[in-house]
Amino acid sequence: AASSPSKMMENKVFLSFTFYSTILILKMYVVAIITGQVRLRKKAFANPEDALRNGGLQFYRQDPDVERCRRAHRNDMENIFPFLFLGAIYSLLDPSPTVARIHFLIFCVGRIVHTIAYLLQLRAPTRSVAYGVAQLPCFSMALQILLATTPHW
Numbered sequence: 001a002a003s004s005p006s007k008m009m010e011n012k013v014f015l016s017f018t019f020y021s022t023i024l025i026l027k028m029y030v031v032a033i034i035t036g037q038v039r040l041r042k043k044a045f046a047n048p049e050d051a052l053r054n055g056g057l058q059f060y061r062q063d064p065d066v067e068r069c070r071r072a073h074r075n076d077m078e079n080i081f082p083f084l085f086l087g088a089i090y091s092l093l094d095p096s097p098t099v100a101r102i103h104f105l106i107f108c109v110g111r112i113v114h115t116i117a118y119l120l121q122l123r124a125p126t127r128s129v130a131y132g133v134a135q136l137p138c139f140s141m142a143l144q145i146l147l148a149t150t151p152h153w
Helices: 005-010 012-042 048-053 064-091 097-119 126-152
Strands: none
Touching: 012 064, 012 097, 064 097, 064 126, 097 126
């Protein structure tokens, strides 16, 4: 069967995509856990029932550090989810495994640096450079997908 796990693992490009995508999703989980830990440490809860359980309604409030974590997480969703689509379709175009791996690696490293810069409040323009670098392989994959599909549209 073409879709069996062993066949899937023979596709070097898809295997590489799967590896880097999984790293990115795990990174998103880590950001979510950090957000929860910052909420607890700062006693800033999003729901009244959580505040009541942790000291009272006065802790049903926003906190700048929690909001920073939430912005980092939202930025991941705005960028990693499109990457998952683009990378999966790009993998079907039979690109060079080396070129594909470079695309996936650049995006992954860019997003990790972006998150570190966001959460540790690193000096500008570290975060925006990491963001821009990570966008390059996405635009490249999108362009290649469009070039491959336009003649058949």
